[in-house]
């Protein structure tokens with residue numbers, strides 16, 4: 472197996488919304504805000520190459536929305552999903568599977584493009600199966616009013632209409648190996664219904680793709696929970712359980728949304744679980 476980080480394009484989000492009840496005087500120490508109170512956010516996806524499969528985990532927000540839509544998210548830097556994949560030497564049609572942690576626009580938007588000649592929205596990866604799970608799909612396609620702005624039908628329905636959508640088994644035991652993909656899956660319900668986080672064994676390390684359970688290193692203290700989470704008290708419990716396991720077992724946490732820390736480890740301290748080390752992907756795996 473070989474894995475690669477894939478930067479799908481940075482953006483910015485409101486710092487207050489990213490830290491829920493935590494005051495700015497505290498969160499700005501780790502995640503400094505600009506004059507508009509926005510903080511740096513990455514869309515760092517993961518590519519997993521095994522014999523016979525090339526699996527992309529998440530896709531960023533893509534580029535098919537309107538200029539008005541993107542004006543809210545202040546995209547910055549030069550990364551795009553397509554450029555990042557092709558710069559690794561892969562073609563878009565080499566992708567066999569797209570694993571979607573959940574269907575919020577900043578995770579699934581890059582899975583589809585607007586066809587310039589027909590204006591139809593179609594999958595970017597023609598040969599891929601797109602994986603979600605049934606409970607999350609139902610949650611996303613009949614959204615509650617609070618999450619509605621994150622579940623955009625133009626990101627979801629074209630995947631179904633193309634016949635490329637499939638559902639992973641949610642009856643599978645949490646943290647157990649999936650039968651169709653070369654990694655375990657952790658199901659997390661606090662951010663949204665049945666978010667799925669891959670857990671990989673790679674070069675004698677356990678790597679967890681953190682999705683929106685731990686968007687940035689600044690979110691390690693338990694109450695530092697995004698205002699976007701639908702069930703914050705459940706996130707609190709899920710984070711506590713997860714971070715204890717991560718510190719006990721020295722797991723390497725791959726941060727999807729942290730623009731400045733790619734991979735971190737955590738440790739037990741008197742104050743609870745805290746940051747131990749931060750690594751770039753290259754120093755950890757390509758040194």
Ligand SMILES: [Zn+2]
Pocket residue numbers: 575577578682683728
């Ligand atoms: Zn997100």
